[in-house]
Each structure stands twice: as structure tokens, then as C-alpha cells.
Amino acid sequence: MNLIRPLPQDVVHLIAASEVIDSLAAVVRELVENALDAGATRITISVWPESWRVQVADNGLGIDLENLKQAAAAHSTSKINTITDLFQIKSLGFRGEALHSLAQLSDLEIISRPSSPTLSSSGWRVGYNHQGEAIKTEVIAVASGTVITVSNLFETWQTRRQSLPSAAQQLRGIQLIIQQIALCHPQVTWQLRQGNNPWFQISPGVNAQQILPQIIKNIRFSDLYYLKIPPNCDNINIKGVELILGLPDRCHRRKPDWVKVAINGRMVRSPELEQTLLTALARTCPRDRYPICFVHLHLSPEHIDWNRNPDKSEVYLQDLRGWQDQISQGIDQALRLNFERLSLPQNRINQLLKVSEEKGNYKINYSNQSDSETSPTPSKNELGIVEVKAIAQVLNTYIVAEHSSGLWLIEQHIAHERVLYEQICDQWRLVPLEPGIILQSLSTAQLEQMQRLGLEIDPFGDGVWVVRNAPELLVKRSDCPEALLELSLGGDLQAAQVATACRSAIRNGTIMSLTQMQTLLDQWIKTRNPRTCPHGRPIVLQLEESALARFFRRHWVIGKSHGI
16 A cells, blocks of 8 residues: 655645535545545445435455555645656546545544554544544444545535535436446446435446446447557557447437447547547447547556646546547447348347237238349358348338348438438539529529539520539439528538438339349448438348347247147
8 A cells, every 4th residue: 555645745736726525516526536546446425415415335455544544635646646646547546636635624433444454453533623624533343444534514604505406416417437437347336325215326347338338328238339449559658448329220319429438548628539539439329429439548647737627527638549540440430231240139129029929911012033043142241251141122112131130221211311311421523414403483592502513504595593503413313403492591511411322222112122132231231321321211121140040939849839
């Protein structure tokens, strides 16, 4: 155990100064970070908001009596000592201010017993005065670990109490802080209590993918994709990236409140990285919906400056561009189809199969091809493994496809829309119109919108205009004038590209041959985001072979199925 001691004055003067304790949530945050620094794997938090009391108990390394006496002194810490240490932060806490501030603002008591066999096996209870001096010590029987109790917070600062939010809002703040910390430290068991009553708990997991469903309602483990990106060989400072992505065809939010960034075990505010996440996930969710995404960055401590804000929620990062590239590449990989993770929850599969069994009118179209036409060879990946094989068309709308994992159902219009959209984004091309297209009754806003999109438009009489060029995919369509009017109604270039793709995609109700279906599947499976169309609609429904086997009870023995 490192010795707790006052920081040198030159280090103190470099630490960003401001209020550390400004609410019950700040008390919880500081005490929990200390517990995690002590190696705790089980943390219990009890809150009495009406009496302004907080207690945090952990099973960490514990503190011996000598260090307990020094723990609440001003600028005392065991985590750094020199100016060099200030720029090599590896712990969550380092300022040496939290316990001293708590002693000033409340009645502070610490009970602790070291877990190290080389230290005293006795537990100690220590009380502190408002200067952070130990004024009461006594031996106590206690398990190894630490229990810190903060009572009568802001008792002598009634104005501060009155300016704080209601008890319910403060509890909500505590809940959010613990949820964020739990995502960064998934190996920890969390138990929270309001007074003597259980409030909520978070069970430990291998990674944040197992934590997020415990935090966000109606999110299942199978709705999330976990990706660990190894260190970038070109940048030795980046040790790796962990990405948890809510699959956009499964889950999304009404506001961007779960686009989160963490660095080295702490959630941070990073507008640049958050915008990178939103940009990389653009056009994957339905309109006015936002993705669920948590990215945890790990890098060498000397390339982070935590000394920016007392709550350590803002940092200075070196090589921000490198981080943004890593994140974008990770999301691009996560959005691609992972056949092991594309299945629907079992209860939804069963419901779909039961409805199909009851109705029994599939209208599968096997007559789209001539008798001599054989099933085309399905697409293959780089390893030569068969991926998707077109089987039939249902209601001239859905393509039935076979995959090694089971049966797929793909809506042909939005699959083709996804293909066209990515092609258009990669090469947005306007071509001349010969002759031009005549449009009437365009408003000033419509004219300006068309000019922003690069369309050449000239007056052609009173209230009449002629369009000289158009997106290549629209030129040969009979509804090109209607499509140009649609583009004139507003939106940025991306919205225009989506509208163009939608207009140009194969319509539902169009009869397709097996060869045409297979060609579309080959193109669709190679897109960057084959999960959803640009409007955010899911493209594919997968019925796993194991789910089909369970529904048809293929695991039964023959004798049992015959009642023997």
C-alpha cells in the first residue's frame, strides 16, 4: 500500500481548482472512484437523501491506521507525488481533495481494515473534524475493505442545500453516475440502497455488453454487438478500443442520450468523438431516432491530460484524429452482418412461425423463371464459403434465401435501396438532360434548394423553368420530373441521395427471377450496412435453423413423438 501524504506545493498549484463536492451525486462519485482504485469488486452504496447522508462500502485493499489518520488532510493522496506523476495518471482519483472537502462539508467517518497479511489485521474506525484531522480512533471488528460514511452534508451551508435539486432528482443523478461507472468497470458488483431498502443492483459481467441490458429497459443481450479492436500498429499510444453497438435494426432511442465515450475507465464528455459516433451511424436508424453506442478507449496515460476539470469529465487528448479513425473503422465493422448474432429473440420467432402456420397462404413464386433455369450459384466470401442462396420470392416482395445458419427473408425494395444509396454516396453524379425537363410553379425556396444540390435550372417563361441536369439514376426514369420536384422540397445532399435511391430501387410487387434475386443478394450482402435501409427500416429477418428445429420439435425421439 502506498503511503498517503500531502502533495508538494508545486503539484498543488498545478491541479485545476474548483468545487469537488457540490451534490450527493458528487459524494458518491468520489467515494466510488476511490473504491475502484483500491481494487474493489463489490461496492454497496446507501443513500439517505432526506438526512443528507451517504455510505459507501467496498471490499478493496483497505487502509491501515497510519494512513487513515492522514486520509482527510488537505491535498493528501497516495496516487501521485510529483509533477511528472500528474501527467501519468493511471488511477481514477489523484487530486487529494475529495476526503478533505467531505470533512469540511459534513461529518466524516471511515472504517477500514487492510486486506494485506503484512499489515495489522485489526480494523479501525476514525472520525474527523472539519479541518480533516483525526479526532477519534477505535478498534473495530470488520471485514477487510473500507466503509466511508458522510453525514449531515452541507449542514453549515444551508444556502447550498436549498439551491440543490429535489431528493428525487439527486437520486436520479446518483443512478446515472453508477450506471456510467458500471459500464466502464463491468467486473464489479453494485448494490444500491435507499436507506435500509434495496434500490437497484448491477451484476458483474465480462464486458459492457452484459451491463447495458441491466441499465436500459427493453434491450436484450442479443440486440447488442461487442467488438474489441486491437491496438493500432501505426499508433503505439492506442492500446485498443471496445465498442458496444445497439444493432440499428433492433434498438434505438428517442434522443442521443446513450451515445457515450469512456477513456481509461472513466466516462467523459467529448463532443468531437460523440459526433464521430453519430456521423458513422448516420442513416442507420428510423427518422428522429438515435443509436445506442458505447465506446471505451484505452491508451497510454501520458497522452491524456485529466487535469482539466475537478470532476474529470473533460480531458485533453492527443491525436484526436487517430481516435476518430479507429472508432469509424470499428463501427463500419460492427454494422456488417455477423451471422452468429443476426437472429431474432426466440419468442418473436415462435410468434412469427405460429402466425404463418395458422394462415398457411404463402403465395411463394416459383414460376418467375423458365423451366430450364437452374438456381444460380450463391455468393461466396473471400474464403469461398457459401453465404446466401436465393430460393424463392414471396408476394413479389420478399426474397426467401438460404444460409448455413437457417432461413432469411429479405425485402427486395429496401435491400436494393441500401445498395443504390451506398453507390450514390460513393459517386454522386449529375448528368445532362437532353432535352431538359420542364417544371412549373417553383417557389424561391425550391429554386435555391435545387441549386444547392448542383442542379442547373434556367427560366423558361412565366413561372416555368427548365432543368438541365439530374442524378444519373433518375435520368432514364419516367417519373424523373416528380423525383426532381421531390428533391426541391428540402433537405441536405444526403437526404437527396436517400430520395434518389428510394425512387430508383426495385418496387415491391415486381416479379424477379432467381438470377435477379441472387444478383441483388450478392450486391446487398457486400454493403457497408446491410442491416437497415437509409430510412432505418430493418432489411432482413433471419430464422435460425436451431429455432426451426425447436418449433418442429425435431429433438424429440420417434417413439415419444408417436406416443409410445
